Amino acid sequence: MIHAVALGGMLYVLWLLLSGYWTDGLLLSLGAVSTVLCVLTARRMGIVDREGVPIRQAIRAVTYWPWLAWQVILSNITVAKIILNPKLPISPTLAIVPYTQKTDLGQVIFANSITLTPGTISVDMALDGILVHALEGSGIDDLMEGEMDRRVTAFEGER
Amino acid sequence: MELIVDLISWACILTGGTFLLTGGIGILRMPDFYTRIHAASLMDTMGAGMILVGLIFQTGFTLGSVKLLLVLLFLILTGPVSTHALAGAALTAGLRPKNTDDRTGGTFMGPMTHVAENDPPHPDLIGEDHR
Secondary structure, X not given: OHHHHHHHHHHHHHHHHHHOXXXXXXXXXXXXXXXXXXXXXXXXXXXXXXXXXXXXXXXXXXXXXXXXXXXXXXHHHHHHHHHHOOOOOXXXXXXXXXXXXXXXXXXXXXXXXXXXXXXEEEEEEOOOOEEEEEOOHHHHHHHHHOHHHHHHHHHHOOO | OHHHHHHXXXXXXXXXXXXXXXXXXXXXXXXXXXXXXXXXXXXXXXXHHHHHHHHHHHHOOOHHHHHHHHHHXXXXXXXXXXXXHHHHHHHHOOOOOOOOEEOOOOOOOOHHHHXXXXXXXXXXXXXXXXX
C-alpha cells in the first residue's frame, strides 16, 4: 500500500511539473484522476512492489548519486586523455567482477553504474559476477578493489 | 549576476562540446567494436550531461529547467542499458574483442561459442533462470 501511495504522489508531482497547471481546479482534479488510473493499472500489472517503487533507495540516492557523478567525471577525463594521446595507450581487459548485492535491483544498479562510468562496460551477468570489458587494465583493478560494490550494497540497504 | 550565469553556462556547454568532439575522435581512432563503445560513452555522459547542465543555467528557475533535468535523468538511466545491450549482443553473436587481456580464462566468451566448441557451458545461457 505504501508503495502505491508513493508511486501516486511521485506521478502527481511529475504531472504538475510537466503540465505547469497550478490553479485550474478542473485540470488539477483530472490530473489526479489520471494518476489514480496509472497506479491502478500498475497494480494490476503487479509491478507496485519494493522493486518497482524503490522508496528506500530513493532516499539513499542523495548520497550515492553525487559520488557516482564524481566518479563519472573523473573517468571521463581519464578516457579523454587516452583518446587524445597520440600513442593511444589502451590495454583492453575482460574480467569477471564479483558482486555482493542480494537483490536483482541492487545488481542492476551495480551493473549500470559500471557501464555509466566511461572505460568500463558490463557485458553479461552470471552467478559469480559481472563480466566487465575495460579499456584499461587499471579500470578492472579499481573495480576489483570493490569500493563501488560496497557503496552500491549500502545503497541497496537489504541487510 | 546575469553575466556570471552566462559565463558558467557557456563554460558547461563548451566543455560538453569538447567531450562530444573527443568521443567522436575516439570512435574513429579505436581499433575494434568494444573499445569504440568506450569512446562513445564519453558522449553519453559528459557530452550530453554538460550541455544539458549549461542549458539549465540558461533557463534559470523555471518549469523548463525542470524538464531539462528530467531529460538528463532519463538519459542517465537509459544510456547504460542500451550500451550494455549492444555489448552483450555483440558477444552473444560471437564477436571477440581484439588484443584483449582475458582474465576470465576464456570461460566467458559468449554462449554461442560454447555450443560450437562442445565445452561445458558457463551457467549463463541467455534466457535461463538463475533461481
